[in-house]
Every structure is written in structure tokens, then in C-alpha cells.
Amino acid sequence: MTTTQTEVGEARFTALVAASWKRYNAWEYSRRADDVALGAVITSYVSGGWRLIDLESDGTSHMVRFQAGQGTDRLLVRLVALCEDPVRAKALGRLVEVQVAYGLRADDFSAIKQAIKDELKSNMVENASEPGVITVDGDMSTGYVYATVPLILDLDDYFDGFTVRAPIAGDLHVAAQSLHKYLTGRLAG
Amino acid sequence: MLKLLTDFAARSEARESRDEAVVGQIIAAMGRRGFPTIGFSTGLAEDSGFQAVQFATPADPVLHTLTVVLDRKTGGGAIQEKIIGSKATLRMVAEVKNFIADPDDLLAMWRTDARNILRMPMMGQVRLDHQLNTVTATKQILVELTEYDGPEDTQRVEQTLWALYGELRDALVPYKRASIVDDPM
Numbered sequence: 141m142t143t144t145q146t147e148v149g150e151a152r153f154t155a156l157v158a159a160s161w162k163r164y165n166a167w168e169y170s171r172r173a174d175d176v177a178l179g180a181v182i183t184s185y186v187s188g189g190w191r192l193i194d195l196e197s198d199g200t201s202h203m204v205r206f207q208a209g210q211g212t213d214r215l216l217v218r219l220v221a222l223c224e225d226p227v228r229a230k231a232l233g234r235l236v237e238v239q240v241a242y243g244l245r246a247d248d249f250s251a252i253k254q255a256i257k258d259e260l261k262s263n264m265v266e267n268a269s270e271p272g273v274i275t276v277d278g279d280m281s282t283g284y285v286y287a288t289v290p291l292i293l294d295l296d297d298y299f300d301g302f303t304v305r306a307p308i309a310g311d312l313h314v315a316a317q318s319l320h321k322y323l324t325g326r327l328a329g
Numbered sequence: 330m331l332k333l334l335t336d337f338a339a340r341s342e343a344r345e346s347r348d349e350a351v352v353g354q355i356i357a358a359m360g361r362r363g364f365p366t367i368g369f370s371t372g373l374a375e376d377s378g379f380q381a382v383q384f385a386t387p388a389d390p391v392l393h394t395l396t397v398v399l400d401r402k403t404g405g406g407a408i409q410e411k412i413i414g415s416k417a418t419l420r421m422v423a424e425v426k427n428f429i430a431d432p433d434d435l436l437a438m439w440r441t442d443a444r445n446i447l448r449m450p451m452m453g454q455v456r457l458d459h460q461l462n463t464v465t466a467t468k469q470i471l472v473e474l475t476e477y478d479g480p481e482d483t484q485r486v487e488q489t490l491w492a493l494y495g496e497l498r499d500a501l502v503p504y505k506r507a508s509i510v511d512d513p514m
Contacts, residue, residue, distance in 0.1 A: 150432060157430035158509045165513035172367040172385075179366025179382075182356045189480055192353025193346035195380060197369035206353075209480060212339070245335065282342065283335030302365045302387050 167226055173234045173295045174221035177308055178202045180298075181217055184309030190215065200224065214243035214284060215316055222292075233294035240312055241288040242319035243279075244327065251327055252278035255285040274322055287323040289315060341407070347415050348401040350478035352380050354486045355397055363388040364395060367514070378402070378417070385514035391498060391505050393426035393463075393514050397490075404474060415474035419489070423497035425464045428508035438462070438506075455500045464504040466497040 178197070185206050186192055193214075194205035200221045207214050218239040223229040246252050255278030262268045262275045269290055277286050298308040356366060364384040372379030378401030386392040397419070404415025429435060438461075456467045470493070477486050 153432075154430040154509055158428075161428055161510045161513075165510075168513060175367050175369060175383075176365045178369065179356055179360060179384075182353055182366075183360030186353040186357035187361065191346075191478075191480075192349050192356075193342065195349050195352060195369070195371055197371050199369070202369060245339075247335075282338050302385055 170226040212245040216241035243284040243286040396422040420469040427506040
């Protein structure tokens with residue numbers, strides 16, 4: 141084999157490896173989009189004065205809980221990646237199922253008891269997990285009552301690779317505001 | 330009575346969640362620097378004090394990723410926290426990835442790799458580790474969580490992170506090679 145033939149072969153090999161890296165990286169972006177979103181949510185809330193008090197993740201299903209810096213209100217965000225596969229992501233978008241829950245501390249035992257009863261009832265209703273349906277739950281051990289709403293978001297609306305297109309925490313904040321209003325009304329009877 | 334019980338539960342929760350609060354501060358500090366999260370690992374159920382977060386470093390032409398691991402060792406209970414504090418190890422791992430394909434470069438890298446694989450070279454307290462196309466630098470320190478978990482500790486968190494980052498990055502600069510593709514991270 142001549143020197144020129146060797147050089148041409150090596151150049152072709154380099155091009156094959158470079159193309160492979162590009163395809164591999166497209167896969168990596170798709171697999172990590174939900175992690176990017178979760179970090180953006182944490183950064184936004186912690187920088188806004190909220191304290192991260194819970195973090196659970198198995199790679200595709202994530203849960204974070206925050207407590208207001210000045211006060212006792214809590215916010216819970218559960219995020220599940222629905223389209224980590226780049227083919228599904230291309231067809232449907234980088235979809236994530238997001239559950240937003242707003243929690244208020246209740247000093248009244250009957251309010252928590254009622255919330256738990258409501259939760260048991262809503263578990264028997266088929267459409268409780270549909271987008272926009274608000275359910276209420278109580279946590280006896282900590283004295284909190286939570287209102288929860290499920291949403292399905294497309295991360296392409298918020299991120300272009302690692303670059304933020306629009307803050308996802310802004311949309312979670314408006315969901316939390318609505319939940320706060322609903323929960324305050326429910327607790328007031 | 331309910332208020333008394335929930336107050337106790339709230340104090341206990343605040344103490345138990347000190348490590349999560351520090352992780353939150355770390356993620357926020359990295360985010361403000363332009364390093365997005367790309368991976369989370371919160372350990373096994375029986376090791377709830379372990380939390381690892383991986384960051385991409387798009388603003389850094391040398392590094393591929395940074396991983397920060399916070400592993401709580403003490404302070405889960407009120408008495409333990411009072412006596413010995415809330416101690417945790419904070420480990421940072423910086424990674425350089427070389428995207429190369431030239432057989433001569435690959436051969437040179439393999440030689441360096443084979444030479445270093447059993448040596449585990451130390452630069453100060455920084456441990457270097459060669460793994461084929463990747464070189465990592467690791468440093469671990471002990472931290473008191475109560476000094477890092479509040480909004481008033483933001484500056485201390487950033488100082489600690491950037492000191493570690495700078496030290497690890499300096500150790501890795503000599504190992505970065507010209508790449509055939511843009512580093513995606």
C-alpha cells in the first residue's frame with residue numbers, strides 16, 4: 141500500500157469516527173434532556189430563595205421538593221421522561237410527564253384528615269391522572285396538605301440542547317400559583 | 330398537640346434534608362456559571378446520604394463533564410449533629426475526553442494510558458486516572474453541611490466549588506488533545 145493510499149484510508153477512518161460521534165451525541169442529548177430540565181428547575185427555585193429538601197432520581201423518574209425560604213409552603217415537582225429514545229423524541233417531541241404539587245401546612249387536624257379522605261376517593265376515579273385534574277392529599281406525619289396537577293410538557297419548548305429557550309420554572313410557577321389558589325379555597329371550606 | 334408534633338417533624342426534616350439543601354446550592358451555583366445538569370444519582374435506599382450530580386461544561390473548552398458527589402457521613406440525628414456536626418465528603422471529578430481517530434495519536438494515548446494505569450499519579454491531593462479516551466482528575470474534601478446549606482452560604486459554596494474546579498482543570502490541561510468533532514458537553 142502506498143503512502144497516499146494509507147493517508148486516504150486514515151482520513152476516511154477519521155471521518156467515520158467523527159460521524160459516529162455525532163450520531164452518538166444526538167442519542168446522548170436525547171437521553172439527558174430531562175436531567176437538564178430538572179437542574180434548571182432546581183437552579184431557578186434555589187436562586188429564588190427556596191430550599192431543596194428532597195431529591196430522588198433513578199435516571200428517568202425524578203422528584204424534587206422545595207420549601208419556601210421565608211415560610212412553610214412547599215412545592216413538589218415529579219418529572220418522568222417519556223421520550224428518551226431519539227426516534228420517539230423526533231416524532232413526538234421531548235415529552236416529560238410533570239406533576240406539580242403545592243403544599244400548605246395545616247394546623248387543623250380535620251383538614252388533613254379530610255384531604256386524605258379526598259385522596260382515597262380520587263384514587264377510585266379513573267380520570268384523576270388526566271392533565272389539569274387537581275387532586276388533594278394530606279401528609280399526617282408532617283401536617284401538610286398538597287394539591288397536585290399532572291401536565292405533559294415538551295422540553296423542546298424550553299431548551300435547545302443545553303441552551304435555555306424559555307424558563308421551564310416560569311411555567312411551573314404559574315401552575316403552583318393556581319394550585320395555591322385552589323388549595324387555599326379548599327382549606328377555607 | 331398536632332402543632333407540637335408537626336413542629337417536631339419539621340425540625341427533624343430540616344436536619345435530615347441538610348445534604349439535599351447543599352446539593353441544591355451546588356446545582357444552583359453550577360447553573361449560574363452555565364454548567365447544566367446532565368445526570369443524577371441519589372444512591373440506594375439504605376444509603377440516603379449519597380448524591381451525585383453530573384454537569385456538562387459547554388463554556389469550558391478543556392473539560393467534557395464535571396461530577397460532584399456529596400456523601401453525608403454524620404448528623405442525621407439531633408444528638409449526633411450536636412456532638413460531631415453534620416459532616417460529609419464533597420468529591421469533584423473533572424473529565425477530559427479526547428475525540429481522536431488518527432492511529433498515531435491513538436497509539437500515543439494507549440502508551441500513556443498503559444504507563445499510568447498502575448501508577449494512579451497524584452498531583453498534590455488530585456488523583457489522575459486514564460481510561461482510554463478519557464482522563465479524570467479527582468479531589469475530595471470534608472465539609473460541615475451547616476456551613477453550606479443556607480441562602481447566606483451561596484458565596485462559600487461558590488468559592489469551594491471554583492477552587493476545586495480550578496485545581497482539577499489545571500491538572501487536566503496537559504492531557505487535552507485537538508478533537509476531530511466538537512465536544513458535545
